Every structure is written in C-alpha cells, then in structure tokens.
Amino acid sequence: DAKTTQPTSMDCAEGRAANLPCNHSTISGNEYVYWYRQIHSQGPQYIIHGLKNNETNEMASLIITEDRKSSTLILPHATLRDTAVYYCIVRAAPNAGGTSYGKLTFGQGTILTVHP
C-alpha cells in the first residue's frame, strides 16, 4: 500500500471549515484513499473514502486531485467534538485480491484541535 504524508497537527475555529491535506504521490491506479479518525481513547472511526472523484457524505467531503497524488478532507462546520487524530490511508480496492484486503496501514495522522 502507498505511503501517505500528513501534517502533524492543525487548528481550526469552531464553526469554520477544517481542511486536512494528505499527500500520496506513489498511489497506484487501483488504490483508494480512506480517511479514519480517532477521538481520544476510542477506536478509529471511518469517515469517507474515494478513488478519483470527489465524494461527500454526512460527515465530510473528500477532494482528490486530478493526478490523485494528494487529497483534502473537509469538515464543513467543525465542532469541538471533531477534535481527534485524522488518518489518511491508501489501500487497494477489495476486488484487487491478494493479502492486502482487510488490512489498514496507519501512519501518524494529523492531530486536529477545534477551538471555541
């Protein structure tokens, strides 16, 4: 699975949009970009994933550049409860087969702190 690079920490004011960047310059054509977050002491929580098109769900939006070498997770109206470590993970699609299925490779992630 491709390696990702994220800033160590970011701050955001409550109510503003939080934009979390991720570089994945070695991503392969069959690899997806996944975002998980981990609120203090809890298990990681899935946020969103995408292949090449921008994606949006009830939690966030994911913007992937045309060359797929980087992406941005957007929390449109950050709240104090969004304070967490955010992990950007690149992995092969489930139908790619092989032993990568089911495994997530976590890096250090970005510590997002939302301020009142």
Next chain:
Amino acid sequence: NAGVTQTPKFQVLKTGQSMTLQCAQDMNHEYMSWYRQDPGMGLRLIHYSVGAGITDQGEVPNGYNVSRSTTEDFPLRLLSAAPSQTSVYFCASNSRAYSGTSGTDTQYFGPGTRLTVL
C-alpha cells in the same frame, strides 16, 4: 447490533503471565483484525483473519497467537506477557461484500483493551 465488542476494558499482568483478549462482532463480517497502538503512535496490525479457520500474520505478530473457530469471535492470546506488550489493543471487523468497484469495506473498531504488563 452491538457492533464490535472487546473484553476486558483494562488489564494488568505480570511478566510471564498469559491471557486472552476477547473480541466478538455481531455483523456477520468475514474479516477480523487485531491492532495494537502504543502511545503517540498509529495502529499496527498484529494478526488478521479472512474467515473461520483462516488467520494470517500482520506487521507485529511475535508474542501473539490467534484462532478463528467461529465467524463471530477472534480472540488474541498472549502466551507469556512482556513489558513491551503494554499497549492499547483494538479489534476490528469488516465485510467482504462490496458494491462493484466502490471499495466499500469499512472497518468497524471495538472500544479497545488497555493492557499494562509489569
């Protein structure tokens, strides 16, 4: 659905003791995994299973054993605990089913077991 449950929540062991961390899921997921998380670090994969009777090693398997006799349960055994195994352990499960090329195979994580080995 309870999702992924783990027991115990906290455990203190002495060096050399053995114990089993329990993990269960009620979502009929084929895939289950064990991760450990050391302070200030991301999660690292210990072992995983793609179905009952099938397990494989992850990044850091040494000192741990697993088995998968049922779809629901995936226990992690520490045969002889060492201080280096002090960590938070997370179990996860996900379904093999996916919609075409959507890549939808969200992993669901349990609340974790905090283990201290003295």
